[in-house]
Amino acid sequence: MSPRGLFLLWAAAFPFAWAGTVSGAETAAKPQLVVEEFMGGTGGSAAKLVRKSLERSGRFELSGTTGQYLVRASSSAGRIDGALVDTKGSVLFNNHYDSSDLRDNASAFADDIVAAVTGEKGMALSRIAFVSDQSGFKEIYVCDPDGQRVQQITRDRSVSVSPSLGPGALLLVHTSYTSGFPDVYVTNLRDGERDRIINAPGTNSGATFSHDGSRLALTMTHEGDPEIYLTTVTGGRSKRLTESQSVEFSPAWAPDGERLVFCSDATGAPQLYIVPRRGGEPERLATGVAKCTDPDWSGDGRLIAFTAWKGGDKSVAIYEMETGRTRTVLSGAADPCWAPDGRHLVAVQAGSLVVLNVSTGKKEQIVTGMGKITEPAWSR
Amino acid sequence: MPHVLFHRLTTAAVALLVSGCTMFRGSPDDFTDDAMEMQPNPRRSETPSLLGPGSERITTGTLPVIRFAPESWRIMVSEEPKILTVAHWFTGHPERVLVTAGAHAATPEYARQLSDLRSQTVRRALIAAGVPASKILTVSFGEDAPAITQGGVAFSVIGTGEKP
Numbered sequence: 361m362s363p364r365g366l367f368l369l370w371a372a373a374f375p376f377a378w379a380g381t382v383s384g385a386e387t388a389a390k391p392q393l394v395v396e397e398f399m400g401g402t403g404g405s406a407a408k409l410v411r412k413s414l415e416r417s418g419r420f421e422l423s424g425t426t427g428q429y430l431v432r433a434s435s436s437a438g439r440i441d442g443a444l445v446d447t448k449g450s451v452l453f454n455n456h457y458d459s460s461d462l463r464d465n466a467s468a469f470a471d472d473i474v475a476a477v478t479g480e481k482g483m484a485l486s487r488i489a490f491v492s493d494q495s496g497f498k499e500i501y502v503c504d505p506d507g508q509r510v511q512q513i514t515r516d517r518s519v520s521v522s523p524s525l526g527p528g529a530l531l532l533v534h535t536s537y538t539s540g541f542p543d544v545y546v547t548n549l550r551d552g553e554r555d556r557i558i559n560a561p562g563t564n565s566g567a568t569f570s571h572d573g574s575r576l577a578l579t580m581t582h583e584g585d586p587e588i589y590l591t592t593v594t595g596g597r598s599k600r601l602t603e604s605q606s607v608e609f610s611p612a613w614a615p616d617g618e619r620l621v622f623c624s625d626a627t628g629a630p631q632l633y634i635v636p637r638r639g640g641e642p643e644r645l646a647t648g649v650a651k652c653t654d655p656d657w658s659g660d661g662r663l664i665a666f667t668a669w670k671g672g673d674k675s676v677a678i679y680e681m682e683t684g685r686t687r688t689v690l691s692g693a694a695d696p697c698w699a700p701d702g703r704h705l706v707a708v709q710a711g712s713l714v715v716l717n718v719s720t721g722k723k724e725q726i727v728t729g730m731g732k733i734t735e736p737a738w739s740r
Numbered sequence: 741m742p743h744v745l746f747h748r749l750t751t752a753a754v755a756l757l758v759s760g761c762t763m764f765r766g767s768p769d770d771f772t773d774d775a776m777e778m779q780p781n782p783r784r785s786e787t788p789s790l791l792g793p794g795s796e797r798i799t800t801g802t803l804p805v806i807r808f809a810p811e812s813w814r815i816m817v818s819e820e821p822k823i824l825t826v827a828h829w830f831t832g833h834p835e836r837v838l839v840t841a842g843a844h845a846a847t848p849e850y851a852r853q854l855s856d857l858r859s860q861t862v863r864r865a866l867i868a869a870g871v872p873a874s875k876i877l878t879v880s881f882g883e884d885a886p887a888i889t890q891g892g893v894a895f896s897v898i899g900t901g902e903k904p
Contacts, residue, residue: 491848498884518791519884521848535852540792541784541879542852561784563856563880566849579853581880582782584860586853590778597778607813609853623850625811630850639777653847669846695847734848 391477392427393420399434406435406466410442413470413484416506416724418703418717419477429477433469438462442469444476452476463509474701481659483699486739487529488706489513490713491521494731500534502549505699505715505738507726513547522565525739526573527700531593533557533576535565544578546593557595567591570613571659571740577601577611577620588622590637601635602642612656612664621645621655621664632666632679647679647686654695659702659740663718667694676707678718690716690723697738706736788898789879790840790886798838800888803829803895806862811845813857815865823862826895827869838896839863839878842885851882862893 393414398407410431414420421427429452433442438461443454453476457465464485471482489502495512500523503510514520519537526533532547544558544567558564562581569576576593579586583600586607591598602608606626613620618637623630629651633642645652651669658665661681668677668688676690690696693709705716712728713736727733788794804822806815815823830837841859845851859878867873877898881889888894 519881521852521884537789537791537881537884539786540789540795542881558781559784560781562860562878563852565852579849580781581853581856581860586856591781596781598781599778607850607853607857610847610849625850625854629811630846651846653850667847674846 390419390421391429392423393429393431393473393477394423394425394427395431396433398440400436402435402438402462403433406433406440406462409463409466410440410470410473412506413467413482414473417470417474417482417484417701418720418722419474429473431473435462435465438465440465440469442472444473463504467504480702481700483701483704483738485528486700487525488697488713488726488736488738489523489525489532489534490727490736491523491734492730492732500532501730502529502532503713503727505704505726506724507713510727510730513549522567522735524568524576524737526569526593527571527740528573529739531569531573533567533569533593535567544576544595546595555595557593558591558598566609566611568612568737569740570617571615572617573740575613575617577613577622579609579611588620588635601637601639610654614657615659615661621657623653623655629669632664645679646684647677649677649686652677656697658698659700663698663702665689665696665698665705667696676705676716689718689721690714695734695736697736699738700740706738708733708736787836787838787877789838790896797899799897799899800886800894802897803837805888805890805895806858806893807890808843808858808892811843811850811854813854813861815861823865824869827866827871830866830871830875833897835900836875836877836898838898839866839876839893840885840889840896841878841880841893842882842889842891844883844891848883852880853882855882855885856880858893 395411430445440457444452457468459465467484470484474482483505487502491498492501497517498519500513500520516538522535524533535542536545542563542565543556544564545554546557547554560582564580567576567578576591580589588601588608588611589598604626608624611620611622621634624633630653632645632652632655635642649668653667655664655666664679668675674694675688676693676696677686677688679686693707696705696707703719712725714725716723788797803826806819839859841855843851843855845854859880863876
């Protein structure tokens, strides 16, 4: 019998025996979850991974006995049959996760729980790309949101920089000097196939995926000064978006793909500007910060994270689109990038990769001791 | 029954084709609403560079380095005589020169683009001083520039490949 069949049999045999332990009162606080022990040979490991992912999401109170939702599952040979049940005994979902990797299955299950309870995206199954020089060369690495499973992607022994990950971390785009010049490459992370998509004269760099993964924005210089261009992941054609005699760089997409935020030093120190995807006059964001770099637009469109510079000091700040207010969220850090859940940021602080829950202020160091780490990019 | 099977197989094949396309190839240019406004990207002709193939043909250190103020791409008055020195060098040499730019800036990406603007500015200055544009190649590294740039713009002579 398949694992799914076993689960359904098990579920039928123990119909909501836990119901008496669940609190029916929903509070304004975080939803309460009860994560039962998972049955099956890999149940213990699976439960631990799911519980950690749910904790890291920062969205739930994990309770041992009482809660508004029950997480129930079995796991064997790394596969998971997982269900989420509410206080009325209704099964919100009952899914089978059959990736070859237990960790991936646990992450997918945790993200489904987040989506079912909050209606929003989770981040457990996402990945983070970054640059490290620990090999003596700048190469691209990818890791999980908790810093586990660090994987070296490029082995060019050249200069590989400026990574961006598409939705689901299936595609990586980055700049490499393998040819001797800065060209843009797209790599399929499933099979490692890599294509050089842009080798225009000059510098081609800073490519970043739109939230839906269909487009790229980057800086190219083949027409003179560094300008922002739009292209697709095939890279054959592009559309110029800016025109000035200054440096335009670090574009990032609004979640609806209709606008972009980027940096320009047109007035001196770099500032943030917003421009419509279809073209138009860029509009400067009144951040109140003298020097701003590394903007990234949150998945809900409400916030733009960026690095705020004051003298030699740097910090991660957030600009609120609705109010026009800017607030510092992490001192001594730079290079912020939003998680797909729009609640967490990855940044570089004191040479380490840190993840910040913007809602709670809780910070976690996830990668350290890998030489100089720069340019983190969370999958869309 | 056979036609149902055929329909399912056809549907599965189309689904596989579509998912395969969108997974790696993304939306082809023709499928985007920007397509009409997009222009073909030019391609660089492959030439020797310090980090790439042909680096053995490159000689460094024979010409002066142009320095810049921090996070600036404008040529300082103090550096203008060096531009003239380099321009004068071309009169007696048939070789091409690789203009290699570096920069230290707030972020690695800003440094890459700032160094590109530095190399372009120097290129324009050399052309204005009478150097043929075809003699000047540029490459910009930002903070990853070889030490010869000293954070500014260095000149490397590209040998013709002919044995002396």
